[in-house]
Amino acid sequence: MKKLFTTLGLSLLLVACGTSTKTTADLAVNTPIDTSIDLTKVTNDQVPVTINPGRFTVETVTYRLPKVVQGTYSVSDFGKYVDDFKAYDYNGAELVANKIDTNTWTIGGATNLDYITYYVNDTFDIEVSGGIGGDTPFSPAGTNIEPDNYVLNLHGFIGYFDSLKNNQYQLEVTAPADFVRTSALQNISEKTSEDGETITTSYFAPRYFDITDNPMMYGNLDVEEFEVGGIKVVLSIYSPNKVHNAKQIGETMKTMMEAQKAYLGDINSTPRYDIYLYLSRGDEESPKGFGALEHHTSTVVVMPEAIPDEALAESMVDVVSHEFFHIVTPLSVHSEDVHYFDYANPTFSKHLWMYEGVTEYFATLFQVDQGLITDEAFYAKIMEKVQTASGMNDTMSFTIMSENILDEPYATQYYNVYQKGALIGMCIDILMREESNGNRGILSLMKELSLKYGHDKPFVDDNLIAEITSMTYPSVGEFLQTHVVGDVPINYGDFFSMVGLELGESKVETNLLQNSGALIFGANQENGSIYFNGLVSENSFWNDNGVKPNDVIKSVNGEEVTMMTANGVFQKVFMWEEGEAIEVVINRDGEEIVIKTAVAKSYTLGKSLINNPNATEAQIALRKAWLKG
Numbered sequence: 001m002k003k004l005f006t007t008l009g010l011s012l013l014l015v016a017c018g019t020s021t022k023t024t025a026d027l028a029v030n031t032p033i034d035t036s037i038d039l040t041k042v043t044n045d046q047v048p049v050t051i052n053p054g055r056f057t058v059e060t061v062t063y064r065l066p067k068v069v070q071g072t073y074s075v076s077d078f079g080k081y082v083d084d085f086k087a088y089d090y091n092g093a094e095l096v097a098n099k100i101d102t103n104t105w106t107i108g109g110a111t112n113l114d115y116i117t118y119y120v121n122d123t124f125d126i127e128v129s130g131g132i133g134g135d136t137p138f139s140p141a142g143t144n145i146e147p148d149n150y151v152l153n154l155h156g157f158i159g160y161f162d163s164l165k166n167n168q169y170q171l172e173v174t175a176p177a178d179f180v181r182t183s184a185l186q187n188i189s190e191k192t193s194e195d196g197e198t199i200t201t202s203y204f205a206p207r208y209f210d211i212t213d214n215p216m217m218y219g220n221l222d223v224e225e226f227e228v229g230g231i232k233v234v235l236s237i238y239s240p241n242k243v244h245n246a247k248q249i250g251e252t253m254k255t256m257m258e259a260q261k262a263y264l265g266d267i268n269s270t271p272r273y274d275i276y277l278y279l280s281r282g283d284e285e286s287p288k289g290f291g292a293l294e295h296h297t298s299t300v301v302v303m304p305e306a307i308p309d310e311a312l313a314e315s316m317v318d319v320v321s322h323e324f325f326h327i328v329t330p331l332s333v334h335s336e337d338v339h340y341f342d343y344a345n346p347t348f349s350k351h352l353w354m355y356e357g358v359t360e361y362f363a364t365l366f367q368v369d370q371g372l373i374t375d376e377a378f379y380a381k382i383m384e385k386v387q388t389a390s391g392m393n394d395t396m397s398f399t400i401m402s403e404n405i406l407d408e409p410y411a412t413q414y415y416n417v418y419q420k421g422a423l424i425g426m427c428i429d430i431l432m433r434e435e436s437n438g439n440r441g442i443l444s445l446m447k448e449l450s451l452k453y454g455h456d457k458p459f460v461d462d463n464l465i466a467e468i469t470s471m472t473y474p475s476v477g478e479f480l481q482t483h484v485v486g487d488v489p490i491n492y493g494d495f496f497s498m499v500g501l502e503l504g505e506s507k508v509e510t511n512l513l514q515n516s517g518a519l520i521f522g523a524n525q526e527n528g529s530i531y532f533n534g535l536v537s538e539n540s541f542w543n544d545n546g547v548k549p550n551d552v553i554k555s556v557n558g559e560e561v562t563m564m565t566a567n568g569v570f571q572k573v574f575m576w577e578e579g580e581a582i583e584v585v586i587n588r589d590g591e592e593i594v595i596k597t598a599v600a601k602s603y604t605l606g607k608s609l610i611n612n613p614n615a616t617e618a619q620i621a622l623r624k625a626w627l628k629g
Contacts, residue, residue, distance in 0.1 A: 079103030139289035339458035357421020388517035438625030500615025541602035
């Protein structure tokens, strides 16, 4: 999962990875579970779902929708979005079905159970109103039901019987005939209705995991296909106002993914990779959680439609490159917690530093390795991560945080996996380069782990660090024990020195919401207001326009700013373009002040990475091996 950044505890995210045994005592006939979703019979913005599991030989069975889905590291509770759950016997009579918790139903008289039905609400709509009894799923993990678009993250529609997660599934999706439909699931057949108005597509999934791992998009889509290193890439986008198109975005994705494939080399890949991009209108009925969620062979991305072309291209490179690198970890290298994932009561690996952190590091490093960005741009990305990580808990054990990521105080530190987690990957990379005279790095380590394990063989969570140490060098093991298992902060200057770099202070370009990754806003929980914090004095745009710390933001371009509205307003601020006329009203000690100006670039003073003029030849050579493999 890749979230691009979070502000004020809201979901403003701008530029997020089990099996059980079936016995004949549960099911008499080993047949696929027949499942159907009918997009032509939506009622009150709800989609009807039917599940036919075959014949049971026990009196009571349990059916669940996921509490947590892989790759999200947060509670989604998809059972919250299910209404009118009913079970029927072979005579059409209703059986007793009891909802025993948010995501679980038990059905009595199961030996006579023929099928179950229910209606599913989409999460995009409910996300906007604050959710049902709490948080809603991160948008790329969520679902959408609109007349011209359906985001079918199937874990939001289809559940499982406890004992049948390993059973095959046959899924039928009925939709208007003029809909474009994309899915990486195996397409068995298509049947057009007699009147030609609808098409029912049949798909096959080997087990429940494959249902959750293969999202779909239906509706008024723009689709572009291209090939990268033997991989068929299918890009499907929904742009409600036709602001962006698949051909344009596809060119960016092809260039990026060709570079990624060249960087990865001979590491295991996939014959097909799907990118599903939903572009949010930005109104009150649109999703606000921007970023992406990975699957084994696809990713779902949600971005604002109003984002300029250049910014969208940069954002897509950021998030999709991250998700594509997940084919290395956790998709090829993962623990038993991931391999035997329990959707109802999940346990989590200790190694988010690897799953998300190393993945994020790859997504940053490959760009300079393949010449997509300059060395200086790479240094700036690294320093932004150092700056952001410094504002989070730097004395928290990463392994303890990872294992307890759903609980506080760890859950609010999750964003650090993209910051300090990536920096952990960088430090290991530099250590390995130094120990091997530049010949080995963290990519070679991940390739070796992938060969040892792979998709179907998980590692033992508690053994990983010892294995990495034996596969690399004592210095790597000592680093992991001290700074990942332990709670000792990392002195990044030591690692920069190894590659002939040093820290300097310079004017750094930033944006209108942050100073090099640090937010310049705060929230007053008592009155619900949003104010500029002390960092605003170091942001040239706002400082030059007379803004001072503790100024309360009343409105932006006529829109009132409160804790409830800040999410949507700041999305628009993030997308302001240079030269655009704006009006911001602030309150300073009871006095209303109106700022009318044009958007300009903003700068802040910050730490920067520069080449040490006194670097040795060995340090310079190590730097070259680090940046260019």
